[in-house]
Structures are given as C-alpha cells and as structure tokens.
Amino acid sequence: MGKAKVIILRTAGTNCDKETSFAFERAGAATELIHVNELSRMEKKFDDYTILAIPGGFSYGDDIASGKILANELKFRLDEGLRKFIDDGKLIIGICNGFQILVKAGLLPDLAGDYQTIEATLTLNDSNKFEDRWVYLKNSRAKCVWTNAIDKIMQLPVAHGEGKFIPKNKAVLEQLKKKGLIVFEYVNEFGRSAGYPDNPNGSVENIAGICNTTGRIFGLMPHPERHINFYQNPRWTRDRKAKNGEGDGLAIFRNGVNFAKKYL
C-alpha cells in the first residue's frame, strides 16, 4: 500500500500551504503543492491523487468576497475533474479560506447533491474584524471521516475576519443537524456552548466546521495544521509535562490519510 497522495492547492494569495503540507506529511501522506494553473492547463490531474486540501490564505486577495474567486474557478473551470474526484469518493478538506471556498462553490454542505447550490455562507465576524485566537472545539459526532474517533475537546487557533457561518435558512440548518453534518462546534474549555470570544465569530449554533453527506468533504475555520506539535499550543509553557507530545490537529490529518490509504 503506497502513501496517500495529496494535492495542496495553491493560487495567488494562498499562504498556509507549506504548514498544511507539513501536517499531511507528518500524518504519513505524500504531498504536492500544486498551483491551480497546473490543473487548468491539465499538467496535473485530480485523478492522480486521493486527497485535495485547500489551505488557508487570501486567495486572490479575497477581492469581492473571501474565497469567492477561487470558488468560481473550481466551479466553472475545473468542474469536470473535480466532480469526478468527488464521485470517486475521494477526500477534500478546506481550512479557513479553503472552507470559505468550498461553501461558496456549493460543495459544502451540498444537501442538494448537485455540487453547486450555495446553501450557506461564511461572513464577517460579529466583532467586525480579523482575529487570531485559540478556541476549544467539540466534535459533534458527525459521520465525518476526518474527525472519526476524536472525542476530546480540541484546541486549535482561528485566524480570520470572515468566519461567521450562516446557513441559507432554517431548513438548511435543520438538515445539517438531522443528517449529522455539523462536525465541530465552538465551546468553552469545559465543553459547553458560550458566547464571544469562545465563539470567536458569532457563527450560528457555534458551527466551526461541517461536512457533506458522505462525510468525505470537510471544511472548518480553525487551523488544525497550526497545532501539530505541542510547542504550537500557547499554553505549553504552563504544562511542560506533555513535552514532545503531538498537537490536537494532527489527528484530523491522520484520519484523512489513513482512510485514503485504506479505501482509495
């Protein structure tokens, strides 16, 4: 069994590509940083990979709206290859700007199942500004291959200005709940729902991450790739016993990579 092959998608303004690649490598995958132009020129093909990771950053400067331009590029120019990739049951993770892109391309939550209907958005934080802070996340027991068997409260950083998750309407929210597509909720350190700043952006129902109905496409605002190692946690100097331990975020990458190795 070879290594899972991961596309780390790059374009103008992508900026979390290197550390996302590092996280996947740590989880046992082989990664390639691929510029979106290489896909549209057909120099690289989705078909040759099993995981697509859309890392954080400010794709195209977040001009017009965050993630919008790359979302449209995926939706209108790369749709053929991407649809097949999804149809083949392959995995996608979108982190921060990547999550915004998946939602704005209509790939998350995709209740309609048509890979294009926009059913939610990520919009300006209630605080009306970009904020970098660490949050606690509760796994809502979604059937998501990326978060399988993660049961502890996770600590990850967020760093965004537009992370407030808003579903299109009540019906969408109900479906998200009913189908178990809400993957992470912002909580306080005791695992309970709390207001700002524990919910850093005012997301509806504290939603921090969701998946599609197959559980294979996953997007989240927090950055798991920034907590791969103990020393990235802001509290490490307060608890030195956990020395050389791994960070909470690694489990997410390992889940994806192991699933891909096993089934794809």
Place this chain on the structure above:
Amino acid sequence: MFWRVEVKEKDGFYDAAGEGVKKDISDLGLGNKVKDVHYAQVYLIEGDIDEIDAKKICEDLLIDPITQEYSYKGPAFNEKIYKTVEVAYNPGVMDPVEDSAKKAIHDLGIKGIRAVKTAKKYLIQGSLSYTDIHSIAEKILYNKVIQHVVSGRSEIHPDIPPYEFELRTVDILTASDDKLKKIAKNGQLFLSLEEMRQIKKYFKILKRDPTDCELETIAQTWSEHCKHKTFRGKIEYREGVGKKIKINNLLKSTIMKVTKELNKPWCVSVFHDNSGIIRFDEKYDICFKVETHNHPSALEPYGGAGTGIGGVIRDPLGTGLGAKPIINTDVFCFGYPDYPYNKLPKGALHPKRIMKGVVAGVRDYGNRMGIPTSNGAVLFDENFVGNPLVFCGNVGIMPKGKSFKKVNKGDLVVVVGGRTGRDGIHGATFSSGELTHETHEGSGSAVQIGNPIQEKKVTDTILQARDRGLYNAITDCGAGGLSSAVGEMAESLGAEVHLDKVPLKYKGLRYDEIWISEAQERMVLAVSPEKIDELINVFDRENVEATVIGKFTGGKKLKLFYGGNLVCDVEMKFIHDGLPEVTRVAKWRRPKFKEPKINNNKNLTGDLLSLMSNLNIASKEWIIRQYDHEVQGGSVLKPLQGIGSGGPGDASITRPILDSNKGIILSCGINPDFGKIDPYWMAAGVIDEALRQIVAVGGDIAKTAILDNFCWGNTNKPDRLGGLVRASWGCYDIAKAYGVPFISGKDSLNNEYSTGKKTISIPPTLLISAISVMDDISKAVSMDAKTAGNFIYIIGITRNELGGSQYYKMKGFTGNSVPQVDPVYGKKLMNALTGAIKKGLIHSCHDCSEGGVAVALAEMAFAGGLGMSAHLGAFTPPKQQKALPDGILLFSESNTRFIAEVKDELKFIKAMSGLPVWKLGYLRRDKTFRIFGADEKLMIDTDIDALKEAWQKPFSKL
C-alpha cells in the same frame, strides 16, 4: 455597454461597513445627529456584455446570495431618506479589485470586459447639515490623496492619452544660485544649494545641461533616504561651552564600529545588503531589516503603513539571492487618540484616524502575505501628532550559500512583479524633507498603493527561480524605484535601460516618471542571457510579469533610452560618489525639566491602577489579535501569554523549520520619553531593554544581534543633531560592552510637522530591534506566573531613576533622572540569568520596563491567574545607596532588572551568586494582589481581576 451595479446587505443582515462609519461619526461628536448609516459597494463594469451576462456577473460573482442583494438598474437603497456620499479612486490610482474581478468574470465564461472599477457609497440618515456631511466625508470616508467624492455618478475614467516623447533638459549651466534653489524646490528634488552647485559643475565639464531624468536620478541617489548623508557626513559637535569635537562619518565611527570590533563569526553579511544576515544553523542563514514609513503614513495611514510593511518584506526578499520572509514586526508611535480636534495642527490627520488606518494597513498587508507578526510595540506622545512613526520589520530565511550575489557583465536587467504607474513619485526625496500642512496638497503622488497578493505571487515565484539558480543578483524596487534599484546593482558595471520596455499600469507616463516611480511589488534581477527564457517561464506560469528592460554593460555609465532616444548618460562614479561633503554643526545642552515632588507615603493602589490603564502600558490585544501571529506554523512563544492568553510577552520565539527545535527570538526596545532627557541614555536604555527581553524568554546575548532605527527631528538644526550624536555614542558604548553587534539599520530624519508658524518635532526616538538564535526552544520561559507558593524574586538594582518614567508622565512630568546602564554588571547579570533559565530554575520571567516593578509584578500575576504578596522591605540597598522610598522602588524604570518566579531557591541563588537578587514575596492561590512598603505598611491592595480589567479596558472599546 456600461453597467453600474450596487451591492448591499439584505435586510436583517449586519451592515458592518455602515455600522463602522456610524461609530466613527459618533467619535467625531456627531452621534446625536445620526440615525443610521448604510453602505453599498459599487461596481462599474464596461465591456461588450449584454444584460444576461451582467446579471450572471452579479449573481454568480458580485454578491453573496445568502446575505446580499444587488441592483443594476439604479440605486440599491431608496435614497430619499439618506444623504449619500460616493467615494471613488482618483484617476491613475490603482483600483485593487480590478484585476481579480476581470479574471473572475473571465472564469464565468464571459469575455469582452474592458474595465472594472469600484466605488464606495455611504448613505447617512439623520439631521446633518451639508457642512457636517462635508466634514464627515473628509475626516472619515475618504482621503483626497488617493480618492475623491463623486459628484453625480462614478464613471470609469476616460483613457489617458498616450505619451508623446519630448526630451526635457533643465537649464542649470547658466543658472544663478537663486535659480538653482528654485529648480531644486520646484522639482521636489530636496537638494541643497551645495549639491546643486556640484551638479552644475559636473555638467559644465560635459558642456551640456542635464536632462530631467539625470537630475532626478542624482536627486534620488543623493537623498537623505538613500545616502544617509547626515550619518555619513562630517559633524562638528559641541557640548555646552565645551570643546568642539570633529566627527567624520558618525555611522562608521559608532554603529558599524561595534560590529567591526566584535567581529562575530556568525555575522554573515552586515551593512551592505538590503538586510543584515546572520547564521541560523548548518543549513540556513537568517536576515532582518526594519524600516520606517512615517511620512506616507501621516498622509495616507492605510496605504502608507501597508506599503511600509510591503516594502520591508522586499528587503529580505532582495537580500543575497533572496530570502523567504517569515516574520514581521511592527512598532508604532502615535499622538493620543483622544487628542482634541480643535487643537489639531492645520492639515494634519487626527491621531485616532492615523492609528486605525496604520493598524489596518499593516494588518491587511501582513496577513495577506501570510507572514506572522510576532513582535512589536505601540507608544503614545503628544509630539507624534502630525508625524507618527511607523516601523515595520521583516525576518527572512535562506539556504546557506544563497547569501551573496554578483552582477556579471552582460547580464540582463529584468523587472519582475507589479506594473509601473504614477504612484509613489518622489517618495525618496519627499521622505527626506519635513512635513508641512501643504504636503497633504502637493505630495499626493508620493503615496504608494499596495497590493499584497501581487507581492505574494512575486515572492512565491522568486523563491522558485532562486532555487533553480536562474539569476545572479536581485534587489528590490523601494525608494527611488528603478532609479535606485538599477543604480545600485549597476554601481560597478554600469547599465543601459530601455524605459519604453517597462510594463505600465496605464498609458501617459513620461520616461522620467517611469524611471523614478515607486510603484510597489517590483523586484529587479540580473539574469544571464542563456537563462532568460526559463526564468520568464517560471514567473509566467503563476501570472507574474517578468520583462527584460536592459543590460549591465561594463561601460561604467548609466544610459537610459526611451524609444531609441538617449535620455540619460551619466557616469556611475558621479552618481554614487559625487555628493559634496558638508560639515554639519551639532550642539548639545541637556534640557532641564521640572522635577515633581512625589508623596511616597500614601497608598499607591490608585496610582497603579491608573498606570495599568495608561496607553503606553495598557494591553495592545486589540491590535495583536488583528495580526495573524501564527501563520506558517512556527510560533512558539506568542505575543500574548498565560491564562486566557491575557499577558504581555517580552519577546517572541519562532521556529522557522518545523521539525527542528532551533528558534528565532525577536524583541524590541524603544523609549522616546528617555530621549527627551538625554538621547545617550535613551540609546543605552533601549539596547538594554531589547536584550533583557531576549534573556527573559531564555535567550543568550552572545547569540544576539541588533538593528538600529533612528527617527529624529530636523538634524539641520544643531540641537537635534547634537542629540543624534549622543544617541550614536550611547549605541557604541553599550552595544560594545554587551558584546552585541549591529547588523543593519536605517535612519529617518526630518520628522517634524510644520504649519508655517509652528513646528512640532518628534521626541528623539531610537528603536532597537534584537534578533537571537535559540538552540532549544523547549527551554523557553513565558512571563505568566505558574504556581501558587512559588517565590518572586527581583533581579537587578533599582535606583532613583524616575526621569522619563510612565509614572511621571501620568502625573504630567518628565523629570531629569533618566535611567542609566552599567553594561559590565548588566552583562554578568544577564548571562547568569540565561544560565538559570537553561537549568530550568525559572518558571516565569518578566523584564521591568514601562511602569517599573509594580507593573511587571501585576502583569505576571494576572497573566497567571494568581494573586501575589510582595514586601518592599526585602530590599537592602546596595553599598553607597540610601534606602529608597516605596514609590521609587515601585515605579522607577531602572534598567537591567527582571522579575523571576522561582521554586528551588537554593539552586537559583547559587546560579545568581554575586549578583543582586532579592526575594519580594510569593504567589497566592487566591486573587489578592498586595504590596507592603518598606515599613510593612500596605501600599497596594487590590486583586488581579481589577488590575487586568484596568489594563485591558483602554483599547477594548476601539
């Protein structure tokens, strides 16, 4: 067809932009007149598209279908009840959204778009007069340097007519001195009469007048900004009525001398490239540069500060063969944000607006570049009104062996990145003069407009080209634009450049404008002809333009052509070495400030709480969190530390290589309040401060290098120059004694704001930025108190040194007893502390700076969520010193002091043997924070929640 689209938030969704403006209006004192503010984003689209296309563009691109709606047939709002203000960019100013919008429309399958422009429309409801609206627009909504209020409707500006070549010469051969002065002034050359005479002399030999382009090239190269003529020139210094001292090249005889004498083997390249390089490990070197962007930020805070950070990022990128930018730093000095509007000097922007704009500008550029901002400081003083200081720094990393460059004869001159426009013309010369109330009118084009995504693309591709060895040398287009970049690279060989080949943002630029434009996001490469195709392909693959514009000739001349016409033909030697030597006069007399009487016997709880809320001490969390300080994943010790990440860290630690435990420590020292009393001791103090922050987190001063950034008033005035000389001497004495080399530096002189009658000079300000390599980041210590029952020690001697302290400042005084530094003892003390931290004997450590011992103790306690009991009676004064009153012990800002949390006292005392340490008290399980005076009287009695609240309050409402 021309389509005008307005996008607004749907009813029921938060109109952030509108609400933000409403808050700003209320800050202006007009809150009671405003009921509601709304915002509409305007897009102007021109091209061969029909209504179906236009609707598709709106629905699939311009709106968020969940939260927004659009109108392309008239206004999005019912405008009857509003007064509207529409703001658009001035002709020639780059619209940042245009390129990506065009690309996105193309992705939709729609072709034939010619132009996309944006405008902002504000709709204000309330009982505001025309004058109110005018004042709101001017103070909040637009900046005339780059924008205008549209009367009627925004239009896409008509095409600028193409430029028709005409060679322009400047008549100087026959010019009188008066005429020469006039030429310098009218041409915004900022050259002195002596310099103009020198130029005249040169061209007399050539028997012709210079072209405008030649004159500009010389002015750029000779500008204070590029040449540092004050620092490198001759100075005659005199203290009071003392003897005259002659100084030849202040820089070489102080700052650079330290480095030369210390001769550290790990200094790879210092003072000659775009940033200073030191060794990181066996495989990598790191480099560091800090720049200022004060004048542009005074005029256009958002754009000025953004291009400040954008510019300094290009310094490491243009160092050696190019370093990857990995950490940003930022230090700001502002006037007070509550400064009365009616006292504001004519023409100056309000400090609050400057602060908000600067913070946002650095945020948007740094965050978009994906570079963590890990260290910085923010200071306030009323003399920064009109002339803020904006220091931006960047650290880069490069593989060993890529730290040097060499241009070869025959190499091609290649410009890479953004296109050239009219933005930023005369930036280098303009920043070398002083600001006046007229600068806002006249120097609009000196402000550059930034595009961080362009710079990110350039960075990504340059590093690929570097790793494939496709070029021989690189430098950035900064101040002076192509003129400086090509001029520097061609210094020994000479070059010829065809200016008509430079890609332009729009038509109509004259050849000389192309040559000196400071349009952002451009780099210049020297490329061997056989590698040019491969190089251009690397950039082209990621949509970055790379264009051959000339070659390095070996002819030792700078020759510029436009459409085959020779427009500049000067010897490199004259451009670089022709500057006449001038002797400047420097005088120094120590000012006398009123010395306050402090009542030391009263309870000081109230004073401490007020001090915690003092803007120079209060939490900068509002700013810190707006900056991504964790992108790239290397952050080990963050700017906010402790419980709820609510304590101010001393230095930051970053791990650039994610699977190595080696780290980079960054810190900074700055204190304009000390500078008011004596720049010598300010320099000493800020070096000490930067170093003690390095040590406080576990660093070692023997592995530390520093950078200097001098920001001064007009040094043509002898008293200002006298202070500069003293600060430089302070730098030499203290850095040399500590054994810490300078690796790079920069000066920004003429930081004065003049309204004709009155001139405000900034206080002399020296920023010292320190960078240190840490072998094992797992040994790092944060500043938050860890465990109840652990002991609190003070390390280092407290003296009666309240001069320039925040305590005095809060009471309205400056005082005279500025803190001094004894580096011989300081070095011993810091080295011992480094050893104790390495041994794991210190559980938390915090340096004592602004606010003294009291503030440091409070910050440690609340950061750790633990109370504290401390007894000043524990101090036994060192020999020949009287016991000091409690108020001085608590608030004096004596240098070289730390607070440390210790568990194993015996081992700690042994590690610090022979050095002054005192046990002050212990950490409590509860939240009580008490400090007892020397006579055991309760001097401070509060709790950590109250202290933290006082500390967090001031900036939380912004």
